[in-house]
Amino acid sequence: MRSSTFSSSQTPTSGALGRVGWVALLVAGVLLAGAEWGWRRRGFQPGVKDTPELWSLTRAQASAEDGRGVVLLGSSRFQGGLVPEELSKALGGVRVLQLSINGSSSLPLLEDVADDERFRGLVLCEVSPTLFFSVEPNEVRTRPAQYVAGYRHRTFLADQETVLRVALQERLVLLLSAVQPQNVLRELLVHQRLPLPSIGRTLATRQHLSDLRGMDLKPLRRMWARRYQGAHGQTPTPAELEALLERVSSHVARLRARGGDVVFVRMVSSGAVRRIEDERYPRAAYWDRLLERTGSQGVSFEEVPVLARFECPEDSHLDTRLAPEFTRLLGHELRRRAPGAVAAGGP
Amino acid sequence: MVFNSLTFLLFLAISLGVHALPLSWRARKVNLLVASSLFYAAWNPLFLPLLWYAITLDWFLARALHAARTQARRKVLLGVSLVSNLGLLAFFKYGPFLSDNTNALFQALGVPLQVPRVDVVLPVAISFYTFESLAYTLDVYRGQEKPWRSFLDFSLFLTFFPHLVAGPIVRPHDFLPQCLEERRATLAQLLWGLLLLVLGVFEKTVLADGLLAPLVDTVFSPGAQPNAWEAWSAALAFSGQIFCDFAGYSLCAIGVALCFGFHLPDNFQSPYASLGFSDFWRRWHISLSSWLRDYLYISLGGNRHGPTRTHVNLMLTMLLGGLWHGASWTFVVWGGLHGLFLVAERLLRPSLESLRWARGPAGRFAAVAVTFVCVCFAWVFFRAPDFGTAFTVVKAMVGGAGTGAGGLLSRLDMLLAVLTVSVLLAVQWRYRDEPLPRIFESVPWWASAGAVTAMLVALVTATGVDRAFIYFQF
Numbered sequence: 001m002r003s004s005t006f007s008s009s010q011t012p013t014s015g016a017l018g019r020v021g022w023v024a025l026l027v028a029g030v031l032l033a034g035a036e037w038g039w040r041r042r043g044f045q046p047g048v049k050d051t052p053e054l055w056s057l058t059r060a061q062a063s064a065e066d067g068r069g070v071v072l073l074g075s076s077r078f079q080g081g082l083v084p085e086e087l088s089k090a091l092g093g094v095r096v097l098q099l100s101i102n103g104s105s106s107l108p109l110l111e112d113v114a115d116d117e118r119f120r121g122l123v124l125c126e127v128s129p130t131l132f133f134s135v136e137p138n139e140v141r142t143r144p145a146q147y148v149a150g151y152r153h154r155t156f157l158a159d160q161e162t163v164l165r166v167a168l169q170e171r172l173v174l175l176l177s178a179v180q181p182q183n184v185l186r187e188l189l190v191h192q193r194l195p196l197p198s199i200g201r202t203l204a205t206r207q208h209l210s211d212l213r214g215m216d217l218k219p220l221r222r223m224w225a226r227r228y229q230g231a232h233g234q235t236p237t238p239a240e241l242e243a244l245l246e247r248v249s250s251h252v253a254r255l256r257a258r259g260g261d262v263v264f265v266r267m268v269s270s271g272a273v274r275r276i277e278d279e280r281y282p283r284a285a286y287w288d289r290l291l292e293r294t295g296s297q298g299v300s301f302e303e304v305p306v307l308a309r310f311e312c313p314e315d316s317h318l319d320t321r322l323a324p325e326f327t328r329l330l331g332h333e334l335r336r337r338a339p340g341a342v343a344a345g346g347p
Numbered sequence: 348m349v350f351n352s353l354t355f356l357l358f359l360a361i362s363l364g365v366h367a368l369p370l371s372w373r374a375r376k377v378n379l380l381v382a383s384s385l386f387y388a389a390w391n392p393l394f395l396p397l398l399w400y401a402i403t404l405d406w407f408l409a410r411a412l413h414a415a416r417t418q419a420r421r422k423v424l425l426g427v428s429l430v431s432n433l434g435l436l437a438f439f440k441y442g443p444f445l446s447d448n449t450n451a452l453f454q455a456l457g458v459p460l461q462v463p464r465v466d467v468v469l470p471v472a473i474s475f476y477t478f479e480s481l482a483y484t485l486d487v488y489r490g491q492e493k494p495w496r497s498f499l500d501f502s503l504f505l506t507f508f509p510h511l512v513a514g515p516i517v518r519p520h521d522f523l524p525q526c527l528e529e530r531r532a533t534l535a536q537l538l539w540g541l542l543l544l545v546l547g548v549f550e551k552t553v554l555a556d557g558l559l560a561p562l563v564d565t566v567f568s569p570g571a572q573p574n575a576w577e578a579w580s581a582a583l584a585f586s587g588q589i590f591c592d593f594a595g596y597s598l599c600a601i602g603v604a605l606c607f608g609f610h611l612p613d614n615f616q617s618p619y620a621s622l623g624f625s626d627f628w629r630r631w632h633i634s635l636s637s638w639l640r641d642y643l644y645i646s647l648g649g650n651r652h653g654p655t656r657t658h659v660n661l662m663l664t665m666l667l668g669g670l671w672h673g674a675s676w677t678f679v680v681w682g683g684l685h686g687l688f689l690v691a692e693r694l695l696r697p698s699l700e701s702l703r704w705a706r707g708p709a710g711r712f713a714a715v716a717v718t719f720v721c722v723c724f725a726w727v728f729f730r731a732p733d734f735g736t737a738f739t740v741v742k743a744m745v746g747g748a749g750t751g752a753g754g755l756l757s758r759l760d761m762l763l764a765v766l767t768v769s770v771l772l773a774v775q776w777r778y779r780d781e782p783l784p785r786i787f788e789s790v791p792w793w794a795s796a797g798a799v800t801a802m803l804v805a806l807v808t809a810t811g812v813d814r815a816f817i818y819f820q821f
Contacts, residue, residue, distance in 0.1 A: 006521075006610045007782035017538035019792055024799035031804050157354055157389045164353040174808050181805055182557055182763075189759055 032174060039173045042194065047176060047201030048169040050208070053162040055101065056151040058206055060159065062097050063118040069095035071113060073106040074126025077267040079208040080200075081318035083327045090331020094122075098206040101144050105131040107248070108144040110262070112151075114251035120260040124334075127264050127290065127298075129281035133244065135234045170204050209320045212313050220314040225272040228280075228316070235280055245293045252294045263338050264290060265330070266300035268307065273315040297338035304333050348389045350599040351548045358386065359603065366607055372529040376499055379507065379607065386508035387472065394470035397435065402505050404431055405480045409487040409494045421488060428484040432477045439469055444674035472512045474671060476505050478638055483519040485642055492519055500526035509604040513596050515614040515634035522609075530608030539784070542799065543602025549802040550595030553809045558767050559588040562760050569736050574753035576761060578743035582723045584764035585730045587771050590619065593632070613782070617775035619722070622714040623696075624688040627722060639668050658693070662686040677728045677737060684725040715776065 011017075048054065062071050070091065072078050078100035088096045099109055106125050113119045126132075131140045169175045177183065178195045187195045200210040212220075236244060252262045266287065269277055281287075283300075291298045301307040306329045313319050318326055348355050362382045366375055388395050408428045415421045437445070442465030449462045483501070486492035495501050504522045505511075532540060566573045566581035573581065597614035604611045614634050621627035628636040644664040650657040662683070669682015699705045705713070724744070731737035743752060778786050787795055 007613050007784055009610050010782060010784040011533075011535045011539045011605070012784050012787050013535060016788070016792055016795075017535055017542065020796045020799055021538050021542065023793075023796040024803060027796070027800045028803035028807075031800070032807055035804075035808075155389065155391075157348060161352050161354045164357075168353075180557070180808055181553070182809075185763075186759060 035179075036172060036174050039176075039179050043197040044173045044176060044179065045197070045201060046170050046173050047198075048166050048204050049177070050102070050202040050206060051162070052147050052150045053154070053158055054166060054204075054206065055099065055147050056154045057159055057162050057166075058097050059099055059112075059147075059151045060154075061095075062099065062113065062121070063116055067118045067120045069097060069121040070124060071097050071099050071119075071121060072124050072126070073109040073113070074100040074124075074265075074267070075104050075106070075128050075131055076100070076102040076208060077128055077269075077317055078124075078126045078265075079202075079206065080210055080320060081267050081323050081326055082330070083207055083324050084205050086324045086327040087331050090328050091335065100126065100206070101147055102208075103131075103140060104144040104147075105134065105140045106144075107132060107244075108141055108148055110248065110251050112148045113260075114254045117258065120255070120258045122260065123255065123262045125262055125264050127266050127287065129266075129277045129286060130228050133236055133241065133281055133286055135236045135240055166204050176201075207323075210317065211320060217314050221271060221273075224314060224316040225276060228273050228276045241286075241289075245290060248290065249294050252296055261338075261340070262294065262296050263334060264294075264296055264298040266298070266302075268301045268310045268312055268318055268326070269316055270312040271315040273312070299330065299333055299337060304329075307333065348386055350544070350596065350603070351552050354389075358382075359606070363606060367531070373499070375529075376503055376526065380499065380503050383503070383506040383508040383511060387506065387511060390471045391468070394473075397470055397473070398476060398506065401432060401435070401476060401480050402502050404428070405484050406494075406498055406501050409484050412484065412487050413494045425484065425488045428481065432481050432484075436473055436477045438465065439467055439473055441670075441674045442467055475514050475516055476511065478516050478635075479505055479518075482516075482638065482642065486519055495519070495523050497526065507604070507609065509600040509607075509609075510611055513593075513600075514632075515597055515600060515612050516638050517611060517634070518638075521612055525609055532606050532608040536605050536608060540602040540605035542787075543598045543605065543783070545799065545802055545806065547595040547598030547600075547602060549806055550591040550598065553802075553805045554767060554771075555588045555591035555595060557809045559584040559591070559764055562756055562764050563588055563730065565755050566740065567730050567732065567736055569732060571736075571739070571755055572749065572752040573740060573743045573755055574748045575743050575746050577753060577756050578740045578748070580756060580761040580764050581740065582727055582744060583768045585726050586619070586719075586723045587764070587768040589726065589729070590615070590771065616782075617779045619719050619772050620715055620775040620779040621718050621722075622711060623718055624685065624692050624721070627718055628685075628689070635668070635671070639664050643667060654693075658690045661689050661693075665689065672729070677731055677734060680734075680737075681725050681728040684721075684728065688721055688725075719772070 062069065070087065072082055072084070072087075079098060079102060082098070084096040084098050088094055100106070101109070106127070110123060110125055113123060134140060173179065176198070178198055184195060187193060199212060199215065200208060202208050255262055264287075287298065287300060290296075299307075301310065307326065310318060310322060310326055348358060362379075365378050365382070368375070370378070384395060387398060405428055408424050412421055412424045415424060446462045446464045450464075452458075453460045453462075483492070483495075483504075487494055495504075500523055503526060504517065504519060507517075507522070510517050563581050563585045565571065566577055567585075594615040601611045601613070612634055614632060616630045616633065618627055618631035621630055644660055647660040647663060648656055649660060663686075665682045665686030666679055667682070669678045669680070669685070672678045672681070699710075702710070704710050724741070727740050727744070728737050731740060742748060781789070
């Protein structure tokens with residue numbers, strides 16, 4: 001039974017199509033160029049989308065070549081407070097990859113690189129106490145676990161798509177979520193104004209930049225205090241802590257067995273957030289035990305005078321403008337304190 | 348590889364470049380076959396052998412069928428094709444569903460048996476190429492077609508990448524004759540094909556994913572308690588989302604095929620302006636509904652054995668059509684609802700046709716409105732992840748939401764969704780029977796240029812969350 005219709009066989013004339021096509025391309029080009037210029041004038045800057053696919057792409061580099069280099073496993077404190085290029089310089093030109101995930105524990109990421117026989121470099125593992133020691137299952141563990149699962153099932157094509165997208169995103173303001181048509185419309189209808197530049201943006205290296213200048217920091221401080229008090233999960237029982245330390249020790253041992261190493265890092269926190277962290281996770285019971293059980297080196301900001309002088313404007317994260325200096329100083333401290341571990345990262 | 352990706356644009360540009368080379372027609376068909384295999388392997392190369400198994404098996408079975416001297420042998424050969432094709436589909440697509448339901452049945456009956464759960468990855472496109480391949484064998488069995496002589500052409504028919512993953516479900520007689528003559532797109536075909544691609548990706552990326560999907564996802568998430576407004580907005584939004592998603596994919600497929608000089612059949616024709624449910628199924632996923640009609644409904648006896656048998660055949664066809672969409676009872680209910688709508692329409696048609704007003708504009712408008720509302724209602728079961736969610740939404744739609752319900756959507760979200768779907772309905776009503784080329788020619792060129800400009804701008808700037816085309820999962 002021949003029942004199909006083929007409207008594609010009734011193609012309009014090429015003259016009309018050509019005119020429509022060329023005019024549309026030209027006008028769209030002008031409009032897009034104008035919009036790009038306009039958004040930039042309003043203070044917008046290009047930024048990439050910090051997606052699981054971008055994480056996968058970066059993660060794949062950690063296992064490439066000889067598997068050496070430094071990987072940063074942590075949360076937004078690492079993403080915003082450390083500059084991969086600066087750390088690379090401070091450690092003598094090693095490859096530094098930012099694998100931290102916003103609002104996440106570094107533990108599933110440590111597990112992932114420990115499982116990966118091809119990786120044998122240095123892990124800088126952030127210990128943000130409420131994230132690292134919290135009891136699972138909770139979001140701070142499941143999110144990075146999903147990233148890892150996505151990485152293990154990624155395809156060549158997905159990587160290439162991410163490469164292409166990132167190349168465009170880091171050049172065009174037009175690709176920011178904030179200036180998507182529906183968001184512009186929403187902003188116009190709800191707030192009767194055009195969108196304002198976001199305080200944060202991500203670079204292709206997955207470094208996160210945030211500009212808090214001119215912001216009222218009090219609500220942010222309150223929000224972080226609330227979150228650190230309750231939202232990151234429960235404090236572990238002694239047995240749970242013991243199991244966690246055992247788990248971490250085995251990861252560290254596996255990495256060391258093939259020439260890699262792990263240095264734990266505690267990033268700066270200030271004000272109420274620091275008080276909460278110290279109260280819920282006393283240093284002696286958690287940080288010191290972690291270093292003792294794993295036999296690893298650790299750098300905690302509070303015990304290094306040059307790092308201890310840094311303050312977080314909203315109590316939880318370093319100011320982006322201070323990140324290069326902080327990174328440099330941390331790099332120097334690492335070389336001073338753990339030269340053997342730094343050597344694992346490669347030349 | 349999806350049509351709304353940058354890698355696809357690159358792939359298309361390279362494939363078109365290779366297709367334009369001054370090579371023999373046979374060499375260019377080989378190139379298309381290689382490109383199609385790469386396109387498929389980009390998802391999961393492990394399933395490529397499965398696709399080639401289906402191609403090879405039906406190719407040889409059809410030849411053997413044609414050469415068979417006895418009806419018994421022909422039946423056996425057809426049986427082999429049906430068992431092999433449908434068996435693979437059943438194993439990969441319905442394996443977990445069948446094992447879970449069997450175990451549930453055993454448990455209910457108190458039978459101390461446990462069937463091991465079949466947990467396999469669903470090979471993309473299997474529902475589509477299985478139906479295409481079966482159509483070929485069935486056509487040869489019925490004597491409507493002779494086995495095609497070129498294996499290359501037959502392979503290209505099943506694997507041609509524009510339609511491979513999510514249709515349209517192409518029939519052998521629609522595609523294979525196109526392989527006989529050298530095909531190279533004219534300039535007009537190339538431009539029109541690209542325009543269809545832009546329109547399709549716009550429908551998918553901007554309308555379906557950007558405007559409608561977030562609202563739908565919120566209301567249909569398990570545990571959500573929508574109020575009546577939110578439930579109706581979500582049902583409306585999903586009706587728009589699935590149309591833009593699937594019709595958008597079909598437009599892309601037709602457009603891309605045209606860029607290579609091939610014609611694929613239309614898959615949608617203003618379905619939301621349908622004057623009844625049989626009309627709806629002549630306009631929605633046309634290639635599937637006509638496949639089900641020709642190979643299932645007619646094989647069951649169609650309308651040749653009296654009204655009762657006709658109604659049973661309709662119900663069976665729609666129930667199986669529902670199941671084709673996914674291994675879940677919610678899809679079966681969706682199909683069942685459409686079966687009931689079709690049966691009700693057949694029963695009521697004589698009475699309605701006797702009413703004078705029903706034949707006028709008011710009657711036509713009422714028919715479109717009733718059809719659309721019922722279709723929207725049925726979509727709830729199609730979209731809901733489980734019956735609990737479906738019943739929550741349906742309950743809210745009929746005003747039965749509890750006092751704590753609501754607060755899921757802003758008024759602006761609902762307004763945008765309703766406006767988008769209203770524009771979609773108005774356009775479909777206005778251009779109910781007009782094919783796209785005629786619509787294009789009926790509007791001034793500057794209006795078309797304006798629309799294409801707006802689509803291009805929206806496409807570049809709409810870079811939200813990537814979602815797979817809904818029909819990929821089927």
